[in-house]
Amino acid sequence: MSWGPLALSLQVALAATALATALGVVLAGVLARARFPGSDLLDALVTAPLVLPPTVLGYALLQVVGRESVLGRAWESLTGSSLVFSRSAAVLAATVAALPLVVRSARAAMEAVDPALLGAAATLGASPPRVFLTVTLPLSRAGVLAGVTLGFARALGEFGVTLMLAGNIPGLTQTGALAIYDAVQANRDAEALGLAAVMAAVGVAAVYVGTKLGRRRVHGA
Amino acid sequence: MAREGGALAVRVRVAGPTAERPRVDVDVSFGVGLTAVMGPSGAGKTSLLLAIAGLVRPLAGRITLGGSVLFDGSGSWVPPHRRRMALVFQHLALFPHLTAWQNVAYGVPRRSDGRDRAREWLARTRVAHVAERLPSTLSGGEAQRVALARALAAEPGALLLDEPFSSLDGRLRLALGDELKDLVEALQIPAVLVTHHLEDAQRLAARVVELEAGRLRSERPEGA
Incomplete structure (x- = not known):
């Protein structure tokens, strides 16, 4: 069994969690206190990744950051390469998936x-x-940490949006979740089992820790 | 400690359940020293304090402290953190994650002085010994004193107190009331004391105003 896809999953999930935390804490703060025109719409947009089919989300993101889009072109002129089908795209996909969990718990x-x-x-x-x-x-630290942990678990398990936006390129964008799919397709059962077992263990542990944190009260509160 | 003294003039209308019946509709001035505001529950006493502090935006009116305009219905609005109005909440609202001295230091204008000023104020309110403790470990009287120290350490231009002694009984209430009166007299700032206790109001305040259904009902001089 190759550890490459798992290492990549971890790397992508950590980067995505950092991004989703920075953005999610600010969004949660805004949504928790301010009522402004469009705040319900913003809430719906942030939450949508929880309920939309990954294909719909992936397609939408392709429209927003694809090579022909304004953002996609800006990215390409800044970095010299396309955003889609890159590791950055895998991070973006995982960030979008993790964000609603961070925002909802923090909020x-x-x-x-x-x-x-x-x-x-x-x-x-x-x-x-x-x-x-x-x-x-x-005072909301426990809830924020719970959301961050759940967001990390979600980012780690991201599959559909990553496939649409970053592709399934071994060594570049093939994360653990995608490698399992490939292994099953190719009847490499032992590899699929190994990858699945490790990812399941990490995911369950993260959710367990996240739930524990969510229940904890801040001392003195 | 030098402070610019000055009366607090409040003419405000605060939104209520219906347009015909605002929660507060008053024109009242609070001079230097303690003024008690009395009235039944729902009379708008707390709403009046929140409007003065800037935590509730009035529909109309004008609030001035000394020479400066804090609110004017025609457009001027000073946000609460720039009003220098210290508010002691009924349930004190001490920060549960900060120790007593950190609570008091929170509002000290020069943050580098925070620790020293906090110790001084905790000593002045006679709770220097609880400096390192969290609010959840304080008795009612100790928490009350810490909340008062926190409000005064912010060097406010006026002090607003929402039933600060409601959770205390008998002797402690009397003692704290007297200490509050002495502090306010020493600071020479307007202080608005919302209370249910006629006894407290008459003993501590130079003036008592009564609110009923959001309006000023009467004023009586001390001891009337």
Whole structure:
């Protein structure tokens, strides 16, 4: 059994988790507090990857970042190569898949923070960004971490969107999930079993840890 | 500690359940010293404090502190974090993840002074010994004092107190009330004390105003 696809899965999932966390925490903060025109639509867009068929999502992303699109061209002129069918595309696919899990968990935790604490911080002279960083985020830490862990597990298992956007190129974009598919197709049962067992173990462990974190209360709260 | 003194003038209308019945519709001025605001539940006492602090946006009116305009219905709006209005919430709202001294240091204007100022204020409110403890481990009276220290350490231009003694009983309430009165007199700032206790109001405040259904009902001088 080759460890290459698993290592690639790990690498892609870690990068995607970092991106989804940075973006997801900010989005959750905005959605948790602000009511503005289009906030429900933004919520729906962020959540959509949880329910859309991966093919639909992959197709949509191809339209947005494909070689003929504005973003795709911008990427190509910046980096000198196409975004689609690259490792970056695999990271993008996994990020989009992980994002809703980060946002939903973080947002629920942030909404549970007592508004009086936010009001107290504001009257003590804290600007909205400082209130977010020093009150909202520390008090919703457990929920944010739970979302990040679940998002990591989701990124690790990403299959459909990756296939559409990044392809199934051994050594470049063939992650563990894709390698299992290939191994089954080619009757390499032992390899499929090995890959599947490792990925299942890592995934279950991540979900277990994430769920534990989600239940934990912040000390003193 | 030098502070620009100045009265707090509040003329506001705050939205209620219906347009005909705003939650608050008052024109009132709070001078330097303690003014008590009384009235039944739902009279709009808390809404009035939130509007002054900038946590609720009034429909119309004007709020000024000393010479500066904090809110004007015609467009001017100072956000809560720039109003220098310290608000002590009914349930105190101490930050549960910060120790007592970190709570008090949170609002100290010069952050490099935070730790020193926090220790000073905790000493002034007689709870220096709880500095390193989390709010969940404090007694009601200790938490109350920490909340007061936190509000005053922010060097506010006015102090707003929403039933700060409601969870305390008998002697402790009396003692804390007297300490509050002394502190406010020393600082020479307006302080608005929302309370249910006529006894507290008359003993501590230079002036008592009464709210009913969002409107000012009457004013009575001390001891009336």
